[in-house]
Amino acid sequence: MNTDDVLVILAGIVAVAAVNWWFFLAGREPKAKRDARRN
Amino acid sequence: MRDATEARPHGAVPGARPDAAGAPAPAEPTRLTIPVSGMTCAACQARVQRVLQRTPGVQDAVVSLMTNTATVHFDGAAIAPRELVARIRATGYGAELPREEVGALEAQQALDDAREREFRELRTKALVTLVAGAIAMVVSMPLMEAHAHLGAGVIDPFMRWTTAWISPALRPVAPWLYGVPAPVLSYGLLLLTGGIMLWAGRHFYVRAWRAFRHHAADMSTLIAVGTGAAFVYSAVATLAPGSFLSRGVAPDVYYEAVIIILGFILLGNAFEARAKGRTSAALRKLVDLQPATALVLRDGREQDLPLDAVAAGDLVLVRPGERLPVDGEVESGESAVDESMLTGEPFPVAKAAGARVIGGTINRTGAFRYRATTLGAKSVLAQIVRLMRDAQGSRAPIQNLADRVSAVFVPVVLSLAIATFVVWYVFTPEGTPPLRAFAASVAVLIIACPCAMGLAVPTAVMVATGRGAELGILLKGGEALERSAGIDTVVLDKTGTITEGRPAVSDVEALPPFTGDEVLALVASLEQSSEHPLAGAIVGAARERGLAAGLATSFRSQPGKGILGSVGQRALVVGNDALLRDSGVDVEPLAARAAALAARARTVVFVAIDGRLAGLLAVSDPVKATSRDAIARLHELGLSVVMLTGDVESSAQAIAREVGVDRVVAGVLPAGKVDEIRRLQREGRVVAMVGDGINDAPALAQADVGVAMGTGTDIAIEASDVTLLRGDLRRAAHAILLARRTMRLTRQNLFWALIYNVLGIPIAAGVLYPAFGVLLSPILASAAMAFSSVSVVTNSLRLARTRPA
Numbered sequence: 001m002n003t004d005d006v007l008v009i010l011a012g013i014v015a016v017a018a019v020n021w022w023f024f025l026a027g028r029e030p031k032a033k034r035d036a037r038r039n
Numbered sequence: 040m041r042d043a044t045e046a047r048p049h050g051a052v053p054g055a056r057p058d059a060a061g062a063p064a065p066a067e068p069t070r071l072t073i074p075v076s077g078m079t080c081a082a083c084q085a086r087v088q089r090v091l092q093r094t095p096g097v098q099d100a101v102v103s104l105m106t107n108t109a110t111v112h113f114d115g116a117a118i119a120p121r122e123l124v125a126r127i128r129a130t131g132y133g134a135e136l137p138r139e140e141v142g143a144l145e146a147q148q149a150l151d152d153a154r155e156r157e158f159r160e161l162r163t164k165a166l167v168t169l170v171a172g173a174i175a176m177v178v179s180m181p182l183m184e185a186h187a188h189l190g191a192g193v194i195d196p197f198m199r200w201t202t203a204w205i206s207p208a209l210r211p212v213a214p215w216l217y218g219v220p221a222p223v224l225s226y227g228l229l230l231l232t233g234g235i236m237l238w239a240g241r242h243f244y245v246r247a248w249r250a251f252r253h254h255a256a257d258m259s260t261l262i263a264v265g266t267g268a269a270f271v272y273s274a275v276a277t278l279a280p281g282s283f284l285s286r287g288v289a290p291d292v293y294y295e296a297v298i299i300i301l302g303f304i305l306l307g308n309a310f311e312a313r314a315k316g317r318t319s320a321a322l323r324k325l326v327d328l329q330p331a332t333a334l335v336l337r338d339g340r341e342q343d344l345p346l347d348a349v350a351a352g353d354l355v356l357v358r359p360g361e362r363l364p365v366d367g368e369v370e371s372g373e374s375a376v377d378e379s380m381l382t383g384e385p386f387p388v389a390k391a392a393g394a395r396v397i398g399g400t401i402n403r404t405g406a407f408r409y410r411a412t413t414l415g416a417k418s419v420l421a422q423i424v425r426l427m428r429d430a431q432g433s434r435a436p437i438q439n440l441a442d443r444v445s446a447v448f449v450p451v452v453l454s455l456a457i458a459t460f461v462v463w464y465v466f467t468p469e470g471t472p473p474l475r476a477f478a479a480s481v482a483v484l485i486i487a488c489p490c491a492m493g494l495a496v497p498t499a500v501m502v503a504t505g506r507g508a509e510l511g512i513l514l515k516g517g518e519a520l521e522r523s524a525g526i527d528t529v530v531l532d533k534t535g536t537i538t539e540g541r542p543a544v545s546d547v548e549a550l551p552p553f554t555g556d557e558v559l560a561l562v563a564s565l566e567q568s569s570e571h572p573l574a575g576a577i578v579g580a581a582r583e584r585g586l587a588a589g590l591a592t593s594f595r596s597q598p599g600k601g602i603l604g605s606v607g608q609r610a611l612v613v614g615n616d617a618l619l620r621d622s623g624v625d626v627e628p629l630a631a632r633a634a635a636l637a638a639r640a641r642t643v644v645f646v647a648i649d650g651r652l653a654g655l656l657a658v659s660d661p662v663k664a665t666s667r668d669a670i671a672r673l674h675e676l677g678l679s680v681v682m683l684t685g686d687v688e689s690s691a692q693a694i695a696r697e698v699g700v701d702r703v704v705a706g707v708l709p710a711g712k713v714d715e716i717r718r719l720q721r722e723g724r725v726v727a728m729v730g731d732g733i734n735d736a737p738a739l740a741q742a743d744v745g746v747a748m749g750t751g752t753d754i755a756i757e758a759s760d761v762t763l764l765r766g767d768l769r770r771a772a773h774a775i776l777l778a779r780r781t782m783r784l785t786r787q788n789l790f791w792a793l794i795y796n797v798l799g800i801p802i803a804a805g806v807l808y809p810a811f812g813v814l815l816s817p818i819l820a821s822a823a824m825a826f827s828s829v830s831v832v833t834n835s836l837r838l839a840r841t842r843p844a
Contacts, residue, residue, distance in 0.1 A: 001465065005464065005465045008460075008461055008464045008465060009461055009465060011461075012457050012458065012460065012461035015457045016454045016457050016458065019450055019453045019454055019457070020450055020454060022251075022254060023254055023255070023256055023449070023450035023453075024447075024450060026254055
């Protein structure tokens with residue numbers, strides 16, 4: 001495994017984390033707001 | 040009273056019925072149906088729905104992919120309809136306020152037109168893109184050969200295969216192409232691809248970007264990321280090939296794949312739009328029933344008026360062979376009217392003065408005049424169309440599975456695509472071009488589009504409701520279908536369901552000193568005040584015999600038992616043996632006669648005059664010709680059949696024997712029907728109740744599935760899950776069979792859509808490569824994706840051929 005491989009693996013991990021953070025965490029409605037809407 | 044229409048925004052109707060007492064409605068939610076355009080998959084639909092549901096002031100929102108509408112219940116004081124439309128537009132889809140007072144027929148017509156336009160546009164884009172893709176492929180041949188000697192093979196297996204075949208043939212045909220410098224070809228392809236992406240694929244990128252900003256992802260995201268990555272990579276290779284060559288990588292371009300992928304996806308979308316249009320064919324047939332003009336007698340002249348100029352109360356003329364333009368009541372003339380298009384009833388129905396006629400049916404034999412009653416959005420045809428539209432746009436609970444899957448699907452696929460790239464890049468076998476990692480991850484993105492999953496349920500529901508309508512069965516949407524499929528017990532009301540519901544007096548017996556006519560005349564006088572079906576039969580029999588009816592001076596009804604009252608000086612008790620016994624009258628002298636009549640399925644009514652048993656009347660209600668066959672079919676479907684009736688046991692048993700019912704519950708009071716259904720449900724049975732929809736309404740509501748047997752004009756359609764437009768019990772068996780087939784097909788659809796993705800993604804990622812050397816080209820992935828959507832829709836269309844049970 002060379003430096004390029006390590007860089008690609010690290011970049012991949014960061015990218016996967018970013019995708020999941022953006023779609024699952026950052027997009028989540030704040031709990032207080034959600035409760036307010038449901039009530 | 041506040042006019043319920045006043046405060047409404049255009050096209051909106053209040054969710055609840057207007058308060059009859061006139062009390063100001065407390066924050067009643069306003070309902071608005073907004074046409075939404077551009078949605079192609081479950082994820083698109085889920086996204087619009089989520090945005091609407093999260094909008095302050097919105098209480099509920101349901102978005103339908105099939106009817107391309109959003110139905111929103113919202114607080115009119117908190118948010119304006121215009122704002123709702125703006126919210127939808129911000130997600131990247133088209134939306135506009137519905138036109139004011141648009142009838143269901145016009146709305147359907149507008150929807151069909153929009154769908155046709157969408158299909159044509161997609162088809163043009165797909166064809167042009169595929170032609171451009173073919174050109175790009177040919178132009179790429181010399182480029183690939185030019186790069187081959189740089190030590191890099193063609194990375195895409197599909198392109199490698201086509202190169203091997205086409206290139207040798209192309210060289211003699213267009214040798215000049217091989218003389219063009221590689222950079223010129225690259226730049227040409229860059230421009231062509233950029234142009235195609237902007238013109239034909241623009242909406243994918245716009246939507247993907249808007250979705251991304253809202254932390255959401257849908258099918259457009261996968262397409263945009265897949266083709267966008269390929270395009271950016273190729274553009275860098277074209278504009279700065281040095282940066283590739285310096286690392287020993289051929290500056291391969293990937294333009295033809297971008298164009299062909301877009302072309303296949305557009306082609307798939309075009310097929311989908313066409314097939315979706317076909318699923319609503321039954322609805323369109325209904326819409327087409329309405330003629331454009333009506334011949335109206337106004338100011339003593341016959342005038343051919345457009346339909347919207349016809350007013351309630353207008354006298355409409357119809358000649359033989361013409362279609363009735365509006366609903367109404369016959370004034371003069373006689374004819375037979377073919378109502379098969381609405382009720383499935385094969386024989387023309389005789390109409391004379393006073394009869395109700397329905398707009399859209401065909402006048403067969405005679406000419407007649409009738410007075411227009413309900414028009415426009417309130418007409419029977421418009422109501423049926425609206426109910427069907429609502430049904431087709433409704434969601435089956437099984438759909439939630441597809442929604443839940445597709446909401447997490449896209450981010451997961453993006454992660455998988457990244458992982459695919461990393462794994463390929465790091466573990467790529469010695470000597471393989473590192474670009475293969477890139478091709479595999481693009482293939483993962485492209486094959487994973489969840490379109491088929493989004494189409495699996497709604498197309499099936501849509502075709503099933505359409506097929507149902509053709510058979511005279513109105514299904515109230517996906518949930519009704521899903522519940523109907525799970526039914527194991529069918530409860531039938533006797534009168535009007537198994538029998539004709541037109542009882543007639545068959546026997547009159549009198550004990551001296553009374554005569555038969557005397558008894559009948561007195562009872563008829565009292566029954567005039569009653570609304571019981573038997574009362575009509577008795578009053579009719581007296582009229583037939585020319586007996587003058589007297590005036591009842593008092594009248595009291597005991598539901599399920601009979602009536603008490605006086606006519607002139609006579610005190611009468613009319614009803615079953617229990618009522619007479621309660622009144623201190625012994626029915627013994629006529630008991631044997633009554634039992635004999637009951638055994639012949641007659642309903643026996645005892646009569647006491649001034650505290651003395653005076654006689655009895657027997658009423659028979661003939662069994663419908665189709666009932667026996669219908670019950671046999673229900674048995675064939677493995678259902679147990681229960682008959683509920685207010686009649687005495689022996690009379691009920693006689694009917695049951697005649698039609699073959701397993702179980703009879705006799706002597707049930709109207710309120711007892713609900714209890715009986717509840718009791719069956721407690722036994723763990725899933726119960727469908729079939730009734731005539733008016734007096735059975737509570738029982739229909741209690742049952743898991745309420746089946747109303749109407750005549751097509753009945754607004755009791757609203758109260759039931761399934762409405763049989765024709766009074767033929769066999770249709771109930773058809774409805775259950777259709778529901779079962781639909782659910783089976785839905786599960787098949789979901790299974791195939793899921794399997795397709797579950798198998799497609801790993802193959803695209805390259806799991807088969809180490810063992811078999813199989814790698815999926817992104818181009819083939821896009822073709823497979825288009826194919827999967829089309830196959831799901833085609834599978835659903837099979838329901839349109841469902842034969843009656």
